[in-house]
Amino acid sequence: MVEKRIILIVVDGMGDRAIPELNYKTPLEVANKPTIDELTRNGLTGIIDVIGVGIPPGSAPANLALLGYDPYECYTGRGAFEALGLGLDLFPGDIAFRANFATVNDDLIVLDRRAGRYLVEGDLLAEAINDIKIESSPNVSIMFKHGVEHRGVLVLRGSGLSKDVSDTDPEKENVKILTSKPLSNTPEAIRTANILNEFTIKSFKVLSSHPANLSRISRGHKPANIILCRGAGTLPNIKKFEERYGIKGVCIAGVPLIKGVAKAVGLDVLNVEGATGGLNSNLMAKAEAAVKAAEKYEFIFLHVKGADTASHDGLIKEKIRFIEAVDEMVGRIIEGLNKYEVYLSITADHCSPIIIRDHSGDPVPVLIYGPYIVNDDVDKFSERDCLKGGLGRIRGLDLLPILLSYSSKAKKFGE
Amino acid sequence: MVEKRIILIVVDGMGDRAIPELNYKTPLEVANKPTIDELTRNGLTGIIDVIGVGIPPGSAPANLALLGYDPYECYTGRGAFEALGLGLDLFPGDIAFRANFATVNDDLIVLDRRAGRYLVEGDLLAEAINDIKIESSPNVSIMFKHGVEHRGVLVLRGSGLSKDVSDTDPEKENVKILTSKPLSNTPEAIRTANILNEFTIKSFKVLSSHPANLSRISRGHKPANIILCRGAGTLPNIKKFEERYGIKGVCIAGVPLIKGVAKAVGLDVLNVEGATGGLNSNLMAKAEAAVKAAEKYEFIFLHVKGADTASHDGLIKEKIRFIEAVDEMVGRIIEGLNKYEVYLSITADHCSPIIIRDHSGDPVPVLIYGPYIVNDDVDKFSERDCLKGGLGRIRGLDLLPILLSYSSKAKKFGE
Numbered sequence: 001m002v003e004k005r006i007i008l009i010v011v012d013g014m015g016d017r018a019i020p021e022l023n024y025k026t027p028l029e030v031a032n033k034p035t036i037d038e039l040t041r042n043g044l045t046g047i048i049d050v051i052g053v054g055i056p057p058g059s060a061p062a063n064l065a066l067l068g069y070d071p072y073e074c075y076t077g078r079g080a081f082e083a084l085g086l087g088l089d090l091f092p093g094d095i096a097f098r099a100n101f102a103t104v105n106d107d108l109i110v111l112d113r114r115a116g117r118y119l120v121e122g123d124l125l126a127e128a129i130n131d132i133k134i135e136s137s138p139n140v141s142i143m144f145k146h147g148v149e150h151r152g153v154l155v156l157r158g159s160g161l162s163k164d165v166s167d168t169d170p171e172k173e174n175v176k177i178l179t180s181k182p183l184s185n186t187p188e189a190i191r192t193a194n195i196l197n198e199f200t201i202k203s204f205k206v207l208s209s210h211p212a213n214l215s216r217i218s219r220g221h222k223p224a225n226i227i228l229c230r231g232a233g234t235l236p237n238i239k240k241f242e243e244r245y246g247i248k249g250v251c252i253a254g255v256p257l258i259k260g261v262a263k264a265v266g267l268d269v270l271n272v273e274g275a276t277g278g279l280n281s282n283l284m285a286k287a288e289a290a291v292k293a294a295e296k297y298e299f300i301f302l303h304v305k306g307a308d309t310a311s312h313d314g315l316i317k318e319k320i321r322f323i324e325a326v327d328e329m330v331g332r333i334i335e336g337l338n339k340y341e342v343y344l345s346i347t348a349d350h351c352s353p354i355i356i357r358d359h360s361g362d363p364v365p366v367l368i369y370g371p372y373i374v375n376d377d378v379d380k381f382s383e384r385d386c387l388k389g390g391l392g393r394i395r396g397l398d399l400l401p402i403l404l405s406y407s408s409k410a411k412k413f414g415e
Numbered sequence: 416m417v418e419k420r421i422i423l424i425v426v427d428g429m430g431d432r433a434i435p436e437l438n439y440k441t442p443l444e445v446a447n448k449p450t451i452d453e454l455t456r457n458g459l460t461g462i463i464d465v466i467g468v469g470i471p472p473g474s475a476p477a478n479l480a481l482l483g484y485d486p487y488e489c490y491t492g493r494g495a496f497e498a499l500g501l502g503l504d505l506f507p508g509d510i511a512f513r514a515n516f517a518t519v520n521d522d523l524i525v526l527d528r529r530a531g532r533y534l535v536e537g538d539l540l541a542e543a544i545n546d547i548k549i550e551s552s553p554n555v556s557i558m559f560k561h562g563v564e565h566r567g568v569l570v571l572r573g574s575g576l577s578k579d580v581s582d583t584d585p586e587k588e589n590v591k592i593l594t595s596k597p598l599s600n601t602p603e604a605i606r607t608a609n610i611l612n613e614f615t616i617k618s619f620k621v622l623s624s625h626p627a628n629l630s631r632i633s634r635g636h637k638p639a640n641i642i643l644c645r646g647a648g649t650l651p652n653i654k655k656f657e658e659r660y661g662i663k664g665v666c667i668a669g670v671p672l673i674k675g676v677a678k679a680v681g682l683d684v685l686n687v688e689g690a691t692g693g694l695n696s697n698l699m700a701k702a703e704a705a706v707k708a709a710e711k712y713e714f715i716f717l718h719v720k721g722a723d724t725a726s727h728d729g730l731i732k733e734k735i736r737f738i739e740a741v742d743e744m745v746g747r748i749i750e751g752l753n754k755y756e757v758y759l760s761i762t763a764d765h766c767s768p769i770i771i772r773d774h775s776g777d778p779v780p781v782l783i784y785g786p787y788i789v790n791d792d793v794d795k796f797s798e799r800d801c802l803k804g805g806l807g808r809i810r811g812l813d814l815l816p817i818l819l820s821y822s823s824k825a826k827k828f829g830e
Contacts, residue, residue, distance in 0.1 A: 372432040372770050374798045390802030401469025405776030412774055413466045414473030415493040415646055
């Protein structure tokens, strides 16, 4: 009997709006994507409200939803998913923050939220951060991990902490860093805000005098002299993918946040050489990884980031080209998996219209392809064509159950 | 003034997928069904997620949903609906099981889950079962009723029982019967599991030595020497149909489980001669019964089983022919009810794709026909055509309210 495989391909920010420069077409409509359009002719299409109708999704909750996890229950703050994505183990009670190395002056005015962005000294500086002791709460320990460029995560570990605290990162420049405030009137929130504020000031002290920063200044670079935090989060308490759906799943993604989402729901995470999460990501390497992963996993979640990056930067041509590269990737996957009965879905975690350079709440197009599925009349994969699709308008949470059902991996309700 | 009637026709397992042997069409697409297609041309179509998107429905909860009863609230276990369907009165506190006469060896290994299936001695053996006394709980009484072939129901009656117990039927052969276990850590569940286990062993003792079984063995038949139970259920506590919707309803069905669902929601149940629930069911007799029932009832729920039976057995031609017979049945109903203003809906309780020979979570096609309803462009009733239907994608729970509304029997919300 032929084994079944489910491949869910999420193209970050793929959905778009009518762009004047494209004669009011969308990048998906303009892109040359023969493989995806061929699958569309034989498949079923529709549109998805990933989080809810008209709600612009953040990346973490959007991908949770597409994996069948209700973001209103499972999205426990960005920091947690960032930390998991960078390979930190989180335990219940830990509070994790997305962190930036930033540049401030002596009055703690933010001069550069990203400390010049290119930070070869990040791992070295992180060591110094990890030596910080919280005097007001000696039982609370600090874990800091540097990611890519100016990015990192901070984890506070100890009893009696809360994620109900506000950010220290003002998310703009030429203003003073923020003082974290408790967002609920509990001793835990008050204490955690105090700890974060103490940590922030200490990070400034430790980093300002760090030799690596003195060296940066001497070379004319901005010092990475403070850690700014946002998105306090805790480990979500959720039923793991295999336990919930009865199949083993794997994630192939370049972006730490998405890897973190995958880890949180219990997918194994593969690290693929050249999968950068950027426009230059090696999508064919991801395709090969997917084909290989199918030997071990029944469910493969493949996330590519480039379309979103292009949208944020207003790059129309690059977005089109990236979609064309995705098409080649899909072709390689289909070819490589021809010994399986493949149920493949392509969608986006959200639209990122180039015209607004940010996530929007427009529904995203979706394609479901598989043998024996009753197909619809749609023969081209785009935002406009999928409006007429036979799936109709579904929610992000609906997608995985549909794929499980078509591949006979869903559980019957009652008898 | 012309009286209005609502006819809801549920064709069990009618929905299917693209079948290679049918040139990737479905049985519904291939079947010749002039009456239903004529109604479709003048009606409104769509697709229904009967329980929820991507959830393969069991028959009992699916039909509950189509009758407007939320299966997540009202589905209290298969046994209850089976018992009601066989005409047993259930009271709150009773625990009912779907039961099989089965054949085991002396080590209680299941040799045939259906004791050869043909069991003319069923009623006689049931008498002996009903004499079993539970020694560990003398206040608990046993009620056992034989149904068709190897089927029956067991009801435990007494105080302090629970439906949180596992099955004794392993649902496969060449394995030992299962020991029922409590599924919750309550005295009631522990006690009920003990009672069921005591009953099961006693059923083996009583049946093994029963003259009817000795006679079966002497004639070369398998003895029906044990009762295996599954699907513990209790009477659902729900508002009855007439009280809820303000109209009297009736059910015409061949299958005990569906009759049980109808009774549970307060529909009267007609017994129609020749309505077997099989492929050979007398559908014209059901049509006549529906026409006659319209004199007394405003709502007629008509369930036919054959399409599902054909799917489970992989019988493509038989499924097509059964759908064609349904078409004739619908023609007779329409003709017979011509003095009424008829609102007629045809749908399935679930898809049963022949390719998988089981229930699936695909949405089912639905047709709503009635005078003055604004129709859509769909002119053929099939899974594929209904994807384009004007009803869009609705839930099982939505169907009855829509029918009530079109027939002016729905209650206004607010003023």
